[in-house]
Amino acid sequence: MKLYSAKGAPNPDRVTFFLKEKGALDQVEIIELALMEGEHKKPDYRAVNELARIPSLELDDGTVLGESRAICTYLESVFPEPNLLGATPLERAQIEMWDRRVELMLMMSIAGWFRHGHPRAVALEPVQCKEWSELSAGATQKAADYFDKVLGLTEYVAGDRFTNSDIQLFISLNFARYMQAKLWEGRENLTRWYELMLTRPMVQAD
Numbered sequence: 001m002k003l004y005s006a007k008g009a010p011n012p013d014r015v016t017f018f019l020k021e022k023g024a025l026d027q028v029e030i031i032e033l034a035l036m037e038g039e040h041k042k043p044d045y046r047a048v049n050e051l052a053r054i055p056s057l058e059l060d061d062g063t064v065l066g067e068s069r070a071i072c073t074y075l076e077s078v079f080p081e082p083n084l085l086g087a088t089p090l091e092r093a094q095i096e097m098w099d100r101r102v103e104l105m106l107m108m109s110i111a112g113w114f115r116h117g118h119p120r121a122v123a124l125e126p127v128q129c130k131e132w133s134e135l136s137a138g139a140t141q142k143a144a145d146y147f148d149k150v151l152g153l154t155e156y157v158a159g160d161r162f163t164n165s166d167i168q169l170f171i172s173l174n175f176a177r178y179m180q181a182k183l184w185e186g187r188e189n190l191t192r193w194y195e196l197m198l199t200r201p202m203v204q205a206d
């Protein structure tokens, strides 16, 4: 299997952190693409993923999976332990619910803030809308407040154990660092949880 990735970018990190938590990063050939240099827009990569988005997982028979969450679903079957996507129908649904909430409420807001507000992001978003960036910055703070509350009720995002939803939130908070924001600071529960995340296999060096 080959994983087309870009270290430090949230969607590819979601997959590599998932593999690290499985202890399986070395089971996959990683091909790093230089996102800000536009390597993902070249014909060679467009032949792999017509949307020119990263990550993509290419299986040994040439089948390609795009969409980081779908890639994680596939990898969960190949490397079932430790379970990260739910062991029962209810837990699978709960983890998917939290994954989607983190992505739609927090990560998409950070994406709007970054893509329309960061000078270097013009490489990805040639027509930037500053107003959208400002609105997204406000939505980001609101979403961070919400997840601070959530983590006041449970130890991990989706309940009492580490799951993919924690990876989803962790990569989102790290994404906001490109806007010089440490969203856990000043938020007690997010701080407690973020410090816990810093002890996880996903943050260990490759």
Ligand SMILES: N[C@@H](CCC(=O)N[C@@H](CS)C(=O)NCC(=O)O)C(=O)O
Residues within 6 Å of the ligand: 009, 010, 011, 012, 040, 052, 053, 054, 055, 066, 067, 068, 069, 124
């Ligand atoms: N929904 C996709 C999003 C993939 C995506 O947008 N990846 C970003 C990097 S984090 C990208 O490839 N951006 C390239 C661009 O905007 O030109 C997924 O979850 O895999």
